[in-house]
Amino acid sequence: MDKKTRNFLCSDRIEDECGIFGGNLENNPQGVYLGLYALYALQHRGQESAGIAISGNNGIKVKKGLGLVSEVFQDLDPLEDFKGDLVAGHVRYSYGEQGKRPENTQPLLLRYQYGEIAVSHNGNLINNHELRKELESQGSIFQTTTDSELLAHLVAREGTPDLIESLKKILPRLKGGFAFVILANNQVIGIRDPLGNRPLSLGKLENNQYVLASETCAFDTIGAEFVRHIEPGEMISITREGINSIPYAPAGSALCVFEFIYFARPDSNLCGRNVHLVRKELGKILSKELPVTADFVTGVPDSSISAASGFGEAAGLPYEMGLIKNRYIGRTFIQPSEETRKLGVKLKLNPVRKIVEGKKVVIIDDSIVRGTTTIRLVKMLRDVGASEVHVRISSPPVVSPCYYGINIPTQEELIAYHKSEEEVCRYIGADSLKYLSTDNIVKAVGLKSQDLCLACFTGNYPY
Amino acid sequence: MDKKTRNFLCSDRIEDECGIFGGNLENNPQGVYLGLYALYALQHRGQESAGIAISGNNGIKVKKGLGLVSEVFQDLDPLEDFKGDLVAGHVRYSYGEQGKRPENTQPLLLRYQYGEIAVSHNGNLINNHELRKELESQGSIFQTTTDSELLAHLVAREGTPDLIESLKKILPRLKGGFAFVILANNQVIGIRDPLGNRPLSLGKLENNQYVLASETCAFDTIGAEFVRHIEPGEMISITREGINSIPYAPAGSALCVFEFIYFARPDSNLCGRNVHLVRKELGKILSKELPVTADFVTGVPDSSISAASGFGEAAGLPYEMGLIKNRYIGRTFIQPSEETRKLGVKLKLNPVRKIVEGKKVVIIDDSIVRGTTTIRLVKMLRDVGASEVHVRISSPPVVSPCYYGINIPTQEELIAYHKSEEEVCRYIGADSLKYLSTDNIVKAVGLKSQDLCLACFTGNYPY
């Protein structure tokens, strides 16, 4: 199920994170637009705000705002005198009121004693609060609630003009899963946390210019070639001349498994594994966990469609579009009242009676968090006549909150923390329910268990 | 392939038509919003403009504008004093500059000697030009290029206060495929052309209030129950008391087959047939027409995905997401220049190298018109390493233009008019190409050949 649908249905899900981009776009025929196209490709990682910073002859300029890339940049005149070559971009997702504050839009442009920097950030520092307190007690002021501002404060207090040197000292102090793109006057720096919890990749344009992006689909979109992933604990500096790699911490490995399950676009690759194919594999293995007799399988669009088609192929069940999603997203579209919703108004997801009626349905979703969304899905299908509803979840039960950048609610609110699989099945009103086991998700992803962050399923936090 | 993608890729396709809605929303807790939700469900039929007319105590009011439903109605204050119960709504697709003219937005509100009417229209009158000339020669003036204005002129010249009587005389003079929703002070009239070329259905809300919509998915969205299709040559009048059916012409039958192939949403039903299931059947039958040895099948999102999954199931091929579509539509987003596009910028559709590379691919699309889109698709797949590209089209060759509401170019521009299947295959650079035969499309749709308009494939026009 995609993020927007989740929010719409019940705000009952794992929330998302941001998308970042940066690099050298010197001499590109469309200049900064190439950066906008990259952000457009990363839009699924955040729809609350978008922005781009560009370093040119007159220092760094930023254009950013609340809304989709296509909305923020629909008035393109400001880009006329927005010339330059090094860029950093950002699309933001954020939970609750924070996301609506214009000052939290990124990249964040700051001036300190050695010049200007613009910072884009994805992830969450678990020692954010502690670092802020420390800085505040030393007299720092904060205008935003972003980790980008925090990083800039630390850089400024390092007291050296060498940005790389500063970062080498600062980054080990940051705890959590994070990726940064920092634009300075003459370089773009990409940073990935020591455990590689948040993704960041390196690509190359035709003319040997390097770019960075949260996901590889951004490279495909702008015609860049994937070079490699930024290593955990690695900084990479892109200049007009080339790149330079600076490891700043021993490389651990704890890539967030939810990137595979739900966040990333199916055409992106992570650790050399295509996301669609991994999800299909999740579905295939899931189909073995608890065999079921059914008429067809369907997936919650869009994130569970790959898994559902894998499930179908392995189980020998046809894949049908049992739920249709309305794609004409509008941030400000008025939502139906609870009263109207009871009358059957279904704005985003429509279960198809002609397909479902009288049928035994297997429905695949990627996760259950609080359970309220799944209750509605099961009810929707029964309302249009499903004779049986079998729920299959392409991930294990979520039993622990996430501190690294995903908005998973407190443990109290997690249904799987309180209830067994069987109890959840009854709670959501399904005829059967099966999660994927942790072992099998690791198997499907194709990485070693110790290379993934599985904390939300196991409670074992990598930090 | 969806309409927007088509436009983006090359403006080389069958164009679309509009979506209309109307009915009695008396005493609904969300009043006019229910009408907006219906339009939102019909948004795939037109993204150029949206509007709604409502009849209340102070006559008929209209709010409309260029853009998506969510854009036009994002400022909701005007709806505060926008109270009433009978409504007519419209979403508009139109080709070229016409669609950008604000005066062409609908519903069109007009005053004549017997009061006000608001008109929403879907389709195309083939004798439009002739009727305009006739009216102009009698001294009529035109402020728009819509058929809605034409109809209103004819109504005004009938010279009787009985709207139904006027329409009974006028409608037989209209040639072409059309559906109208007309809002008057005390009724909403739905009209379908004598051959039923354009769809229009009747639904019922919980409290026995009747509504009309181009597609049944609008009923699902607002919690209405499907009652029946409006018959060809039938007018239906919805009042605050109930409905009244008025046949105005003998019912022929020539439903546009492209509604099944491409226009309608997969969760809509036409003539009792679910669109997704019909498309799946198209894919299944297509797989028999020319067997192929391949690694997987993929469809051009979104319209060809059902057919592709049917093809896969029947052919025993896995379905893979070989092409990913960016869903963050923005009307005004700046497009890549031809120069950048050559560098590999792919904004809307991304072929997935990890899935495609080294593979024999079957790609399903719903139609070929000029052929230029298909050339690009084949090239895209080869560029990411497809070893073989087999194109399968879930409809017959398009050899004749459409005069009833679909923007098919002149015969000269239709590639299938000039080239045989084999020649087209070479032209698009595919390893093999197969269209669905006309007989088989009729079979898959499950209606009689004489009940469908197949003119674009056969040149036999129903009028």
Next chain:
Amino acid sequence: MDKKTRNFLCSDRIEDECGIFGGNLENNPQGVYLGLYALYALQHRGQESAGIAISGNNGIKVKKGLGLVSEVFQDLDPLEDFKGDLVAGHVRYSYGEQGKRPENTQPLLLRYQYGEIAVSHNGNLINNHELRKELESQGSIFQTTTDSELLAHLVAREGTPDLIESLKKILPRLKGGFAFVILANNQVIGIRDPLGNRPLSLGKLENNQYVLASETCAFDTIGAEFVRHIEPGEMISITREGINSIPYAPAGSALCVFEFIYFARPDSNLCGRNVHLVRKELGKILSKELPVTADFVTGVPDSSISAASGFGEAAGLPYEMGLIKNRYIGRTFIQPSEETRKLGVKLKLNPVRKIVEGKKVVIIDDSIVRGTTTIRLVKMLRDVGASEVHVRISSPPVVSPCYYGINIPTQEELIAYHKSEEEVCRYIGADSLKYLSTDNIVKAVGLKSQDLCLACFTGNYPY
């Protein structure tokens, strides 16, 4: 007092009319912008909407919208492909809900059997209702409530391609005060009503291109030279070659005296008389009508400042800024509630205590209609300590409604219809009140009594 202030204070005044412009802008370096500058100069005649039509190679195009010229045309991209030479423009004032209806914005573009025309209109047809009924009974439909649409219907029904010939037949049927600018493919036609009630002037640009405008200040703004007034009952056709004058009715003379008193900009000239100088003369003569002992004279900004300075000079009283107006007009600025207003919130006009306190004040206003505005003005001055408030009105008592284009309320609402000068004085709470006599206003204007429309003061209507 200016129109906006009036509206703000109590909607208790004579309302305004529109401004029109047109002409040949061929080969002008800024093309259509020259037309926008002219509209900007006429903005005081209407702030509800603005629009311009231009005739170029691809027919006539219109850009228009609700708001000020600077708002409607702030997005200038559409003008890029908005090339042409002949133009017609419009700024609109209108009373009540009509003014907020987008379809009523002008110029109105219409197609009829012999081509396209765009129409701009200022004034009011007193037989509007009758002509509409006649046209409706012949089957005409109306999309707006403008007289421009009415004229276009009449033109279309004339049935001849010769626009001038049509107009010669039609114009004598129109009753009321009006001025039109009509843009056709190859000419711009200016029309003034047979009594010359509404103003329209002819100007000439440096390169001998002719232009038309409601007021001469538009000529000054665009660097055009004033040529002459359009004669009452005259049509003038401007082509790319030159001009042609076509009288269509005997020239009467009944110029609206309120143009001098209140509507026109002080730098405009009417019948060769500068508006500021006429107003100053009004003030001078007014000072003789009832001598008064006072400390200073002040005028209600902006329209009464000229009269007040004339009064001061003739009476030997200093002119002081007793009332200051806030000039930062915003159409949508939220107005104070009645409750807050009682607490003393004064958004538009501020009486200056330091100037007024303890002083005997003469305040000049241009007219009293319902009287409610004047009550407030007197109270405002007393609240800041005026020891005496003497009201002087630079026009006679308004006792009859206007049917020619000015929104004067019904006779019942006119305070001077019910009350003598003395009674009005008591009602508004002034220490003394004096109107200008009708004889003296004629004297100050410097035209013959029979050449002016004085109907609102005398009840003698010229038609």
Next chain:
Amino acid sequence: MDKKTRNFLCSDRIEDECGIFGGNLENNPQGVYLGLYALYALQHRGQESAGIAISGNNGIKVKKGLGLVSEVFQDLDPLEDFKGDLVAGHVRYSYGEQGKRPENTQPLLLRYQYGEIAVSHNGNLINNHELRKELESQGSIFQTTTDSELLAHLVAREGTPDLIESLKKILPRLKGGFAFVILANNQVIGIRDPLGNRPLSLGKLENNQYVLASETCAFDTIGAEFVRHIEPGEMISITREGINSIPYAPAGSALCVFEFIYFARPDSNLCGRNVHLVRKELGKILSKELPVTADFVTGVPDSSISAASGFGEAAGLPYEMGLIKNRYIGRTFIQPSEETRKLGVKLKLNPVRKIVEGKKVVIIDDSIVRGTTTIRLVKMLRDVGASEVHVRISSPPVVSPCYYGINIPTQEELIAYHKSEEEVCRYIGADSLKYLSTDNIVKAVGLKSQDLCLACFTGNYPY
């Protein structure tokens, strides 16, 4: 001449400063709107941006943006949940690109170790650069170029929760002319620089709630009573309970004389002197400096009208509207090209031929800076036929730049630094020219010479 006109004509003038407002609006029926009305009254002090901060139950919220108050707050929904009682507001003028940067809009909201503060600022710190360097060298980062951010940094570094105590230590370090309004959780603090160079006044609403504003016209607008001026070197803390005065430096006295000459609204009072009356006095005295034989006197609207009427009264010359200003300000209205301007396009100021032609004109302006504006004015008047043009300036020659908040160019650019009165007269093409002497301006203002900052005329800087 008003600021906008100046900018339009040639960007050749003294620039302006900002307007600030703050106070306790508890229990006011229109709550925060009262603050908006106050800003609307101060709009003449800055049209680049507007903003308001409000302290309520959930901390401090800010709404601000580029544009006029009426533009920034036209979408009022955000104010729905914008409840609170203590407020700080700001309207901003700023020169060049700084003013267009959204991050420079104020009030600036910041979080530091002891909570949140929002800061509004008017003026200029002459040791800004030095203080920034010092802070940067200690590791501070800057996101704006405002002095508000600078002050916040200093507060944060003081390291005490007592905001008043912090300010007592910090303020003596600030050099220049300034006024601040600082909003904290439970108080609003008003600050005026030790020399009182920038104005700030205290007012009281009906219910004994205190408010602060740059000019007293804001009090009139919201129905507040003027209490007193904030003393130079005084801080005043407004809480929900009342006020508390805290002197932080010995009170000097060097009020910027340009507030009287040009900045302030004529209905404001400064040091108990009404601005209009002071300006009128300037004109009266000016008329004695160099007697002239002329037909009439006129002033450059709006700022020189008071002086011109004073001149006229004292010299026995009639006051005429020789120049008319178009008041329909649009920030984004496209300006005429130089080419068109040569053709006579005059968008903002129109000289009135009927008034000027053949006449000896005295024109009053408030100052000459570079001289280029005055050249144009003289030429404008001659172009419409003035037989003589006598220029009178209601201030002395500007010979020194301003460092305290007014954008006067470098000394090199000041025409009076290079040229004598006679030379300037020749340069601008006038028949005669006279400035007001410094002694006489002091006399007209009615304060002691040592109580005014006259540095731009004398070069004697008070700091």
